[in-house]
Amino acid sequence: MYNIIAVIAMRNITGNNALGNDFFDRKFEIARYWDKLETDNLLLLAPRRVGKTSIMKTMASDASQHGFAAVYVDVSDSENELRFVQKVWSSLLSDCPDVAARDQISGWLQNSWAGGLVKSFKKAGGYGFSIEIDAGQTSWQQVGEEVSALLGRVDARCLIFIDELPVFVLKLLGEGSQASVERVHQFLYWLRTIRQQFTIRWMLAGSVGLDTVAARINVADAINDLHIEKLDGFAHEIADDFLQALSASYGMKLGPDVRMRILERVGSDRPIPYYLQLMFDQLRQIGNEPTVANVDAAVENLLRPAHKNYFDYWRQRLFEELGRADAEAAILLLNRCCYEQGGELRSTLSLSLAAMVADPDQRESKLRFLLDVLQNDGYLIESERERWRFYSPLLRAFWMKRVAPPPAGSPQEGER
Template sequence: MVHQVIGAPVSGEDFYNREEEQRVVWERLENNSLLMLAPRRVGKTSLMHRLRDTSHQNGFLATFLSVQDQSLELGFVLKLYEAVGKLQKADTVLRRLADGPFGSFFGRIKKLGPVELAEAPRDEWRELGNALTLALDTLAGSWLLLVDELPVFVLSLVRQDPTGTRARDFLHWFRTLRQGPYDRARIRWFLAGSLGLDTVAARLDLSDTINDLQLTPLGPFSPSTAHTFLVALGKTYHVDLSVEVRERILERIGWPIPYYLQLMFSELHSRQQEGAAAPTVATVDEAFEELLSPSKKMYFDYWRQRLGEELGRPDDGFANLLLTKSARDERGASLRVLRQALGAQITDPDQRDQKLRYLLDVLLSDGYLVEHEERFVFRSPLLRAFWLRRAAR
């Protein structure tokens, strides 16, 4: 039985489908490490948990870690070190290392709090990083390391050093770590995140540091999977969803990622609990409105907040302006309209065009907008409606 889960990664029976995606991932992992960049809420973390939980039958031993809350190289390497330590066999390897010359070093580093970590000598992480390579080199067998939110970490390095040198040094080291020689082991990486790491890398001329990774996208559910998913949820909670109702749900959300389907279903379900009859097309429209009410703001507000956190000022304001322009017209905004809107803020035409390109790159790769018939339009009508009501400026 599949249950309503909103926000947290899903697992077990609540993880629905993604069969084809899993098949492709395991097939590709035979020969490659992978990079999955997809907008937030598409279901990456859930998929990674699934890959970890089914790694054994696919011939790998796996470990999962998220580096979302790391902002220093040392923190990243420590986190990785801990994760590798969780791998059955690596545990003995790391213990052996800890008994050897690295011992006191590991012991000391592990005890540091966030402030002390920040104050550690800038290059200290390299020593630990090299030790990690040695640890991996003693492994035998097939290993899968799943690293979530890598782009967030890289972007934080870029923020701390806008020249990109720190990000480049780190990514170079990370690539070397992936390459190995690793004679005895087969080590694969699955790196994921919701920001356009490829766009950032291209902008900072870092593409060579990630070109060993095979890009593996993750999209919405297919319409037929979306239908069967809704039926399955309905079965669990005794909510009868007719074909017309399901079609209306898909029409309204426009982009059938499981998260939006879960949200719509939960609205319909809570209505039914209040004693109403089976949902109709009109109920779907009511549920849609309800999702956009102020009390449900948190479901989408992340998309607005994130602009501030990731772009900083004044780019977040510019991005909001472009989004607002795109939202105002159902068919989206043309490049000319967007250029004009930004031109009111940035007078120099070269600067304006450069900024426009960059911001559109971010908004496209982060899943806010898509380009359709030379217009920039919201990927999801649901997010578009939210934007018009709650975020537009």
């Protein structure tokens, strides 16, 4: 049971990262990650909106208790490798809470040849520095290695949390030309060398499976030194505690039957915290003592066109991550799976790709790749042998109502 002070302070967060008193549980997962980080670098794989960023930011702020000087870096907006390097090192200089480590790094950097490439090296915010690198003729790999070597000499143990690494990698990959595949190879092998040569710990994350992307372009060995951890939604009893804690915090009464119905509708098997938060937000607007019927009404409301944004990134992100052709193929598979609660047979899914990929061998490898991505990313799950269904009942309901073409003769069409 959770202590009453934390319960009172917890707020209903429906978009931003959940931090501080708003961050619920994850004790088991976080203890495990700290344990693994003693010996390994981690790759955290999880579906969308499960709470990766909240976990990594929470860990970064507690890192000193575990003997690490840590920073959190989101690399989704880095447009090339040099910007990636710049962003990581800049974050260390400006955000690392270990002042001694920061001063050591910035002092060395200013005196190193890499320091000579730094175009601007300015005070950022209240403390620390931000750097702007002009590499000129020097390769980004050399710049990265030089700065990593400096980090390797720091007295503190450095830990770098990299968020959205796969989004960055997929951006480099673009439409997948031979040249860009080669570029991604170089980047991933370079990052592996950095991990192996220097005494920095890394925890990498993203909502598309880096393992799937690496396998797709034949560089699985570039990440095989990483220890993989899969993060799921809350365990059922934690989700129930979470709903109780939120309702106590807002002076609401959520009876066991109401909580049970929420979990059924969101998905009682590892419900995604974000959707519990959204449901709670809906119920909070209804009144202090919502009923089971109110839960069903709240789901209907969430699925209205006005709330399309809550779910539509599941569709949009497929395009960003996979490119147009594969995204369209993935959507076709999801369209097939959504109408059957128990899911669709793999053989039927294969047939539905036949118009796009005629060759049976190529079709099989495309299907395997897409199902891997859709599973890693939390869309689908193999419910029983050779049958694929939606992981979240809520996402399935959204997909049926707002994405998949309605079955012939259905009245839904006009609503979309």
